[in-house]
Amino acid sequence: MPLMRDSVMTFSELKQGMRVRIVGIHNDSPEARRLKEMGMTVGTTLNVVKVAPFGDPVEIDLRGYRLCLRKKETLGFDVEPVE
Amino acid sequence: MATVAAGTRLVAIVGNPNAGKTTLFNALTGSRQKVGNYPGVTVERVSGPLQLASGSVECVDIPGLYSMSPVSEDERVAVAAIRGEAPANRQPDLLICVVDASNLERNLFLFSQVAELGIPTVVALTMVDRLESAKRLLDLSRLSNLLGVEVVPVVGHKERGIKDLLEAVDRAFESPQPPDVDFTLSLETKAKIASLRERLARSGEDFTKRELKDKLQSESNDLASYAKDFPEIEEVYVRALDAVTSDVEPTPEDDSSYRYGWSTMVSRAAISEPGDPGRKTLTDRIDHILTHRVWGMLVFAGVMYLVFQSIYSFAGPLMDGIDWIFGKLSGWVGPMLDGAPVLQSLVVDGLIGGVGGMLVFLPQILILFFFIAVLEGTGYLARAAFLMDRVLGWCGLNGRAFIPLLSSFACAIPGIMAARVMPDVKSRLATILVAPLMSCSARLPVYVLLIGTFIAPKYGPVWAGITLFAMHLLGLVVAIPIVWFLNRRVFKGTRLPFLLELPPYQWPKWKDVWLAMYFRGKVFVTTAGTIIVLMSVLIWGLSYFPRSNEATTRYEQTFERQWVETEKQEPFGDKYKSAQDSYVAEQQLANSYLGRFGKTLEPVFVPAGFDWRITTAVLSAFPARETVVPSLGIIFNLGGDVDEGSVDLQQAINRAKWPDGRPLFTVWTAISLMVFFALCCQCMSTLATIRRETNSWKWPVFVFTYMTALAYLASVGINFLGQALR
Known part of the structure; x- marks a missing residue:
């Protein structure tokens, strides 16, 4: 059992304006691989720019561009807030 | 598919979606493009001729893709077109890789993959104007060095850099050089390999950087013994060897991390960070x-x-x-x-x-x-x-x-x-x-005619409005379970995650629009x-x-006899003539193959509450549903010039009877007929368009079958409900 830190969150807990870093990816599906290919690799810092009016999808800023994705399609991506 | 004449050189434009690929392609080829399909798939093949100083080449615009590991059909075709596999079946002789300068890290990810194919490549660097407005400085020669290919900045819609790009393509054809990218090595290691290469070249030993890297990484290294004999070479050799062995080889699982590590490094080396990172952009x-x-x-x-x-x-x-x-x-x-x-x-x-x-x-x-x-x-x-x-x-x-x-x-x-x-x-x-x-606008006349005849007079304008709204809602409501079913049962395989890039706002490029x-x-x-x-x-x-003329004469005579019997008038005058024309048109349609087909099919449509007249009108509306009102006009002896507001037509369908004297139309028959029109695919233009857009007859046949079945079952259900409630 890995040590769980309180600060580790999943994508569904993201709120507008948060700044987080990807600390772990526990998903080997083709969908998750595609997200990594879009730049969501471990260590990448993301800014949550906006949450869509109905709660999903979320717009994030990473590697200098804006990507929007559905919370439920980012299963297995652990993030941690950064200052 | 457009065929490539043997000997024509093929240039392919590859790049991420939103990188400005289409704008560049339009600037290069303009209105001389050809739009076709790759055989057997729904993906379009867009190509056009390109004039170089060294002659004409064919230029193909490959669908935008994020990675060479495809997850959708579009990307599979794009990858196949780059690799020269089916359905493209021909590898391009040269690639123009479109790279968005304002989104360099992610765009270089694809470049790092494409570069490994060994195809001569020229990079077209787009959106350089965005760097300027963000006060970021671009070191073009450094970028070009790091990528190992010529990098040409272009502003596609302003045709800026297009000439330079064509010249670079010409140069790349003259002395073809695949990109020299190794995202597994750090910058320092690369510098050490470069100095080793230089030192060896001075002694007359010519190696490419890749060959040297492979030698340094292999167990049996013949360079080692060679270097021993020349102390000044040995020094550089040992430094390069140390560097190569201390750099870690990536595993497939963290392939993306390595490539992004490389692209981040290149991006930082070639472009300065924005002066004030916290500033809110116009976007x-x-x-x-x-x-x-x-x-x-x-x-x-x-x-x-x-x-x-x-x-x-x-x-x-x-x-x-x-x-x-x-x-x-x-x-x-x-x-x-x-x-x-x-x-x-x-x-x-x-x-x-x-x-x-x-x-x-x-x-x-x-x-x-x-x-x-x-x-x-x-x-x-x-x-x-x-x-x-x-x-x-x-x-x-x-x-x-x-x-x-x-x-x-x-x-x-x-x-x-x-x-x-x-x-x-x-x-x-x-x-x-x-x-x-x-519910498209061509269905509206049927709704207006039937609501105007059977709903509005008896139930008032409120129910007329509700019925009209319900007819428009029906298709949307029915679509939901159908999409659900298609996704569950028909479309197999993994679903692409919903990934949507939100590019910075820009003015539309009018050339692209036209x-x-x-x-x-x-x-x-x-x-x-x-x-x-x-x-x-x-x-x-x-x-x-x-x-036949005989049949037409027979219809005219029959009408003349009926006229004299019922109207007690001489068979002359305008009124007689137009009534006779309508009657002849009705008989001709009823006796045509279509009309006979309608009569044959009448038993099939009786459960829906349709007699042979409604059935013929419905059948004649299969090619295009907007013809149903004129068809009803002909069948009810009013000629084909009626419209949905025609009082004569309203009265005619209100008076129409079954052979046993029951009225043909009840409210339920009217609803049944409207629902039939709402759900049925009575539009050959739609089917022809589906054929074009899916590049297959399978899907138009599927749409026609499921919609017709759905319409029929719904109409029969409503008619039975109507009879049960009566």
């Missing part, structure tokens, strides 16, 4: 309103209202104009063929009618693609999809399906064509397959249009033949 300020939960939705509703009104109403005068021109053409050509009635009817009703009936869709297609090109070009389309994704996503569609479905309420044909805003084939197909269920309208219009007329005209001629034949 941020616009998005503050346009993706706002209240203001954003209001603007969205306004924009969609404008788009819908444009194709629903503003296209009207243009469509009337086309009708008028073809009406005049018929009136002008018709009398020339007076001596040959069959040829006259073929040309006037079959050919001119068919071409006119096909071209009438053009205004809506052009207007819709104008809006789509502008909305896509500015970046708003992605915002609309962002706002709408939750609304459409729960049943298996996605936010991008909104415009195609909304447009289908005006007409399914532009709607189906608009489904190409969705890059994922499965979502696009699901949208195309349910788009014809949306070219999009021009090519969508051209593709419709030349491919779908041909099928539509051929089918029009076929349908004309079925409703015209068999026809």
Whole structure:
């Protein structure tokens, strides 16, 4: 059992304006691989720019561009807030 | 598919979606493009000739992709076209890799993969103007060095850099050099290998950097013994060897991390960071309103209202104009063929009618693609999809399906064509397959006629309004379980995650807008249009033949006898003549192959509450549902010039009886018939467009079958319900 830190969150807990870093990816599906290919690799810092009016999808800023994705399609991506 | 003449050099434009690929391709080839399909798939192949100083080459625009590990059909075709596998079957001789300078890290990820193929490459660096406005400095020669290929900055729509790009392509053809990228080595290691290479070259030993790297990494290294003999070489050799062995080889699982590590390194080395990173960009300020939960939705509703009104109403005068021109053409050509009635009817009703009936869709297609090109070009389309994704996503569609479905309420044909805003084939197909269920404007006359005759007089305007609204809602409601079923049962395999890039806002590129309208219009007329005209001629034949002069004389005499018996008048005068014409037209239609087919099928439609007359009108409306009101006019002896507001037609269908004297129409029959029209796919133009857009007859056959079955079952159900409640 890995040590769980309180600060580790999943994508569904993201709120507008948060700044987080990807600390772990526990998903080997083709969908998750595609997200990594879009730049969501471990260590990448993301800014949550906006949450869509109905709660999903979320717009994030990473590697200098804006990507929007559905919370439920980012299963297995652990993030941690950064200052 | 466009065939490539043997010996023609092939240049392919590759790059990420939103990198400015289409704008560049349009600037390179303009209106000389050819639009076709890769064989057996729905993906379009767009290509055009390119003039170089060294002669002409073929330039193909490969669909945008994020990675060489494809997850969608579009990407599979794109990868196959780059690798030269089926269905493209030819590897390009040179790649123009489009790289967005303002999004360098992610764009270089694809470049790092493409570079490994060993195809000579030139990088076209787009959006350099965005760097300038963000006060970021670009070190072009450094970038070019790090990528190992020539990098040419272009501003496609201003034709800036296009000439330089063509010259670079020419140079790359003259001395072909594949990119020299090794994302597994650090910059320091590369520098050490470079100095080793230089040192060896001075001693007359020529190696490429890659060869040296492979030698240094291999166990049996013949360089080691060579280096021992030359101390000054040994020094550089040992330093390079140390560097190579201490760099870690990537494993497949963290391939992306390594590539991004490399692209981040290149990006930082070539472009300076923005001067004030916290500053809000213009895009941020616009998005503050346009993706706002209240203001954003209001603007969205306004924009969609404008788009819908444009194709629903503003296209009207243009469509009337086309009708008028073809009406005049018929009136002008018709009398020339007076001596040959069959040829006259073929040309006037079959050919001119068919071409006119096909071209009438053009205004809506052009207007819709104008809006789509502008909305896509500015970046708003992605915002609309962002706002709408939750609304459409729960049943298996996605936010991008909104415009195609909304447009289908005006007409399914532009709607189906608009489904190409969705890059994922499965979502696009699901949208195309349910788009014809949306209640298009051609269904309106049936609703107006039947509601005006059976609902409004008995139940008042409120129920008339509710019925009209319910008819428009019906297709949308039915579409939901169908999409759900398609996603569960028909489309196998993994679903692409919904990934939507929100590019910075920019002004639309007018050249791209006009070219999009021009090519969508051209593709419709030349491919779908041909099928539509051929089918029009076929349908004309079925409703015209068999026809003989003897039969016509017989109908005229029968009518004369009936007239004298019932009206107690001499068979003369205008009223007699027009009544006789209507009767003859009715008999001719009833005895045509189509009419006979209607009578044969009557038992099939009786459970839905339709007699042979309604059945014939329904059948005659299969090619195009807007013909049903004129068909009803002919069948009820009023001639083909009636419209849905005609009081005569309302009275005629109100009075019509079954042979046993029961009234033909009850409220339930009217609802049954309206539901049939709401759900049935009575539009060959839609089917021809689906054929074109999916590049297969399988899907139009599927749509026709499921919609007809659905319409029939629903009508039978309503008729039985009506009988049970009576």
